[in-house]
Amino acid sequence: MAEVDFERRLERLFAQSPDMPDAQAFAERVERRLDRGWNLRRWLIGAAGLAGGVVGASQLVMSNLFQRVESAEQSARVLSQGLARVTPTTDMVSALSGGYGLWIAVGLAFVTMGVFAARLVQEF
Structure with missing residues (x-):
């Protein structure tokens, strides 16, 4: 039991270090x-x-x-x-209206938000 008391007292001493005169x-x-x-x-x-x-x-x-x-x-x-x-071809119009263009825009929005969040975290 003496070792446990000694360890606790030693931890307290290191946690409460005295102020140095030239601090x-x-x-x-x-x-x-x-x-x-x-x-x-x-x-x-x-x-x-x-x-x-x-x-x-x-x-x-x-x-x-x-x-x-x-x-x-x-x-x-x-x-x-x-x-x-x-004039745009029907393939281009059908690809964009079929939802692929929307998913591309959503993906780019998430990438942009990720880059912005990374910059924000890096600043702080």
């Missing part, structure tokens, strides 16, 4: 280190974003973007005129 200073040092790390990360991410923005802007200017946008608008008009002439 407050230690906690402040740890917080400063954590804050310094985040500040450095913020600066590095900001610098990388700025560098990427400058490179992206220079690439847009050098690639004659505005002339390409005009030609893309013309291509979109031609494509939309071609698509207006296409």
Whole structure:
């Protein structure tokens, strides 16, 4: 029986550890280190974003973007005129109306909710 009493007393001593005299200073040092790390990360991410923005802007200017946008608008008009002439086949309509399209939409909704839930759990 003496061993059981000793074990219980030992468990109580470990559960109720005494405060160290420099506990407050230690906690402040740890917080400063954590804050310094985040500040450095913020600066590095900001610098990388700025560098990427400058490179992206220079690439847009050098690639004659505005002339390409005009030609893309013309291509979109031609494509939309071609698509207006296409009519859906009866196979496509029957597959979607037969319920397969509904199940595909439900499946995609569940996948989207799963991804959103995973992100939400990861944030907290």
